[in-house]
Amino acid sequence: MNRLFAFTVAVFLVSGTVYSQSKTPSWAKETQEQKDKRMKWWFHDRFGMFIHWGIYAMPGRHEWVKQYEKISDENYQKYFDYFNPDLYNPADWAKKAKAAGMKYVVVTTKHHDGFCLFDSKHTDFKATNTPYGKDLIKLLVDAFRAEGIRVGFYYSLIDWHHPHFTYDRIHPNGPSNPEERKKANENRDMNVYRKYMKDQMTELLTNYGQIDELFLDFSYPGENGKGHEDWGSEDLLKHIRSLQPQIIVDNRLDLNASWGWDFITPEQYMPSSWPLKDGVKAPWETCQTFSGSWGYHRDEYSWKSVHQLVVMLIETVSKGGNLLLNVGPTSRGTFDERADERLDGLAKWMKYNDRSIYGCTEAPAEYSVPQNCMLTYNPETKRLYIHVIEWPFSSLLLKGYADKIKYAQLLNDGSEIRYRTTDTPEDLQISVPVKKPDTEVPVIELFLK
Ligand code: GLC
Numbered sequence: 001m002n003r004l005f006a007f008t009v010a011v012f013l014v015s016g017t018v019y020s021q022s023k024t025p026s027w028a029k030e031t032q033e034q035k036d037k038r039m040k041w042w043f044h045d046r047f048g049m050f051i052h053w054g055i056y057a058m059p060g061r062h063e064w065v066k067q068y069e070k071i072s073d074e075n076y077q078k079y080f081d082y083f084n085p086d087l088y089n090p091a092d093w094a095k096k097a098k099a100a101g102m103k104y105v106v107v108t109t110k111h112h113d114g115f116c117l118f119d120s121k122h123t124d125f126k127a128t129n130t131p132y133g134k135d136l137i138k139l140l141v142d143a144f145r146a147e148g149i150r151v152g153f154y155y156s157l158i159d160w161h162h163p164h165f166t167y168d169r170i171h172p173n174g175p176s177n178p179e180e181r182k183k184a185n186e187n188r189d190m191n192v193y194r195k196y197m198k199d200q201m202t203e204l205l206t207n208y209g210q211i212d213e214l215f216l217d218f219s220y221p222g223e224n225g226k227g228h229e230d231w232g233s234e235d236l237l238k239h240i241r242s243l244q245p246q247i248i249v250d251n252r253l254d255l256n257a258s259w260g261w262d263f264i265t266p267e268q269y270m271p272s273s274w275p276l277k278d279g280v281k282a283p284w285e286t287c288q289t290f291s292g293s294w295g296y297h298r299d300e301y302s303w304k305s306v307h308q309l310v311v312m313l314i315e316t317v318s319k320g321g322n323l324l325l326n327v328g329p330t331s332r333g334t335f336d337e338r339a340d341e342r343l344d345g346l347a348k349w350m351k352y353n354d355r356s357i358y359g360c361t362e363a364p365a366e367y368s369v370p371q372n373c374m375l376t377y378n379p380e381t382k383r384l385y386i387h388v389i390e391w392p393f394s395s396l397l398l399k400g401y402a403d404k405i406k407y408a409q410l411l412n413d414g415s416e417i418r419y420r421t422t423d424t425p426e427d428l429q430i431s432v433p434v435k436k437p438d439t440e441v442p443v444i445e446l447f448l449k
Contacts, residue, residue: 023257024257024258024259025234025238025259027238027241027242028237028238028241028259028260029259030259035262038246038248038262039248039262039263039283041150041212042104042212042213042248042263042283042322043283043322043361044358044359045103045104045150045322045358046103046313046316046317046322046323046357046358046360047100047101047102047103047313047322047323047325047350047357048102048103048104048105048106048152048213048285048322048323048324048325049097049100049102049104049105049106049149049324049325049326049327050105050106050107050154050287050294050324050325050326050327051093051105051106051107051108051140051326051327051328051329052108052111052154052294052295052326052327052328053107053108053117053136053295053296053328053329054108054111054113054115054117054295055076055079055080055083055113055115055130055331056079056111056113056115056295056296057085057295057296057328057329057330057331058079058082058083058331059079060295060296060297060298060299060330060331061297061298061299062293062294062295062297062300063111063112063113063293063294063295063328064112065295066112066113066160066172067112067160067170067171067172069172070172070173071172072173073161073173076113080115080125080129080130081130081131082131083127083130083131083132083331084130084131084132085132085136085329085330085331085332085333086132086332086333087332087333087334088132088136088139088332088333088334089333089334090139090140090142090143090144091143091146091147092334093140093143093144093327093329093335094143094144094146094147094149095147096335096340096343096347097144097147097149097343098147098148098149099343099344099347099350100343100344100346100347100350101346101347101350101351101354101357102149102325103149103150103358104149104150104151104152104212104213105140105144105149105150105151105152106152106153106154106213106215106324107137107140107151107152107153107154108154108155108156109137109153109154109155109204110155110156110159110200111154111156111295112156112158112159112160112217113160113161114156114159114160114161114162114165115127115161116200117135117136117137118135118136118137118138118203118204118207118208119135119137119138120200120203121199121203122196122199122200122203123162123196125161137153137204137208138207138208141208141209145209150212150213151208151209151210151211151212152211152212152213152214152215152248153204153208153211153213153214153215154215154216154217155197155200155201155204155214155215155216155217156216156217157197157216157217157218157219157226157231157252157253158170158217158218158226159193159196160172160173162193162196163188164188164189164190164191164192164193164196165188165190165193166185166188166190166193166230167181167184167185167188168181168220168224168225168226169220169223169224169225170220170225178224181224190230194230194231194232194235194236197231197232197236198232198235198236198239201236201239201240201243202239202243205240205243205244205247206243210244210246211244211247212246212247212248213247213248213249213250214240214247214248214249214250215250215252215265216249216250216252216253217250217252218252219231219233219252219253219254221254227254228253228254228255231253231254233253233254233255233260234255234260236253237249237253237255237260248262248263249261249262250262250263250264250265250285251263251264251265252265258277258278262283263282263283263284263285263322264277264282264283264284264285265284265285265286265287266284266286266287266321267286267287267288268287268288268289268292269286270286270312270315270316271284271286271319271321273319274319274320274321274362275321281320284320284321284322285321285322285323285324286316286321286322286323286324287324287325287326288312288323288324288325288326289325289326289328290303290304290309290325290326290327290338290339290342291303291304291338293328294326294328295328296328296329296330296331296336297328303338303342304342306341306342306345306346306349306440307440307441309325309342309345309346310345310346310349310440310441311374311389311441312325313325313346313357314356314357314374314376314387314389314441315374317356317357317360317361317376318362318363318374318375318376318387319362320361320362325346327339327343345440348439348440349439349440349441352411352412352413352439353411353412353439353441353443355378355383355385355411355445356376356385356387356411356443356445357376359378359380359381360376360377360378360385361376361377361378361379362375362376362377363375363376363377363384364377366400367384367400367401367404368398368399368400368401370386370388370396370397370398370399371392371396371397372388372389372390372392373386373387373388373389373396374386374387374389375387382447382448383445383446383447383448384405384445384446384448385411385443385444385445385446386398386443386444386446387441387442387443388432388441388442388443388444389441391432391436391442392432393434394431394432394433394434395429395430395431395432396429396430396432396444397422397427397428397429398419398427398428398429398430399426399427400426400427401426401427401428401446402421402425402426402427402428403426403449404446404448404449405419405428405446405447405448405449406447406448406449407446407447408430408444408445408446408447409444409445410437410442410443410444410445411442411443411444411445412437412438412439412442412443413437417430417431417432417444418430418431419431430444432444
């Protein structure tokens with residue numbers, strides 16, 4: 001079979017209709033300049049906090065617990081009946097996010113289990129009906145805004161609670177036999193569910209002020225899966241943009257056309273270089289966990305160290321991306337100590353080094369990367385940041401930098417770094433203290449000519 005044909009068939013099989021650039025609907029038309037302007041704050045801010053919270057924090061065994069353990073609605077109900085986060089104080093969360101240098105927050109308003117943290121008119125399965133009795137989202141939005149942090153919403157397209165969401169290959173409660181599943185789905189009508197999502201979008205995008213990012217999650221097209229036709233993605237996105245034209249939307253609606261998303265979302269891995277879409281560097285935001293679980297997971301021990309997290313942030317920005325780093329609060333409404341420890345470590349580093357993150361991006365290719373280092377670059381201030389991951393002994397060689405710099409300093413204390421040319425006239429040798437500066441990853445700030 002012709003390769004192109006095979007590819008086209010494969011794409012069709014996976015996604016049904018293939019969306020193409022040429023079909024840009026009129027409501028989605030936008031110039032590159034308009035899009036850049038809309039996303040300007042996002043490119044600048046670089047670092048956000050993801051929050052996965054819901055009644056799954058009670059079992060504390062991953063936010064997919066209902067699916068992993070095939071828990072029925074009846075047995076899941078106890079988490080709803082007893083949910084009472086008595087220590088919830090979002091002002092405290094916002095302070096921690098701010099101290100860690102996070103400039104925006106994206107919070108789960110509804111996850112796959114269908115539980116809504118906000119007060120929705122269209123369901124009873126919501127925070128206001130638990131013993132806690134309050135709209136968790138309203139409180140959070142107010143608290144984060146008070147700290148000057150932008151607000152984004154995560155909303156699960158998947159819903160394992162809604163009676164009209166059809167059983168599919170990942171639904172925890174449906175029959176596994178395809179014939180029986182088909183039969184069970186006869187009473188379920190995705191039209192009703194699509195309307196539910198649209199109505200909830202109206203609530204989320206009109207009752208909570210300006211929402212800066214929307215993280216819709218997720219599509220799994222193909223046999224017994226769900227994709228853009230199931231969600232009514234085009235119509236949903238049109239609705240979203242009509243309510244909040246400035247909003248920045250992720251790429252999980254299964255709309256494989258450039259108008260169908262604003263940024264791509266590598267999840268829990270680090271791209272080897274700036275990810276491309278149709279051969280062009282795409283806006284990207286990687287979402288990452290502290291420990292592998294998004295929701296609070298009591299017995300999960302693969303927590304990343306502060307050093308790994310600082311390097312992750314630097315590496316993301318060095319490849320032109322954003323980092324959305326997740327916290328999964330407990331069912332009492334607090335961040336656990338392991339999360340606090342990581343946030344404190346990030347805060348300590350960001351306090352002195354955030355200039356190498358905000359407004360920064362991948363460095364132009366003309367700047368070679370010194371050994372054991374990563375580069376970020378601020379095109380407005382024309383400063384280059386050398387992040388020294390592994391501290392060298394007394395000097396660092398900057399290949400090809402001889403005519404490029406005016407001044408150099410250590411960022412954490414603003415102390416001068418001296419440099420001289422070497423036997424190779426294009427190169428510079430910079431002198432660094434023998435003792436590694438007292439910061440997780442030292443940064444050398446170069447003032448470029
Ligand atoms: C995955 C998971 C989900 C998590 C999300 C974060 O899609 O299903 O639990 O919310 O990733 O990006």
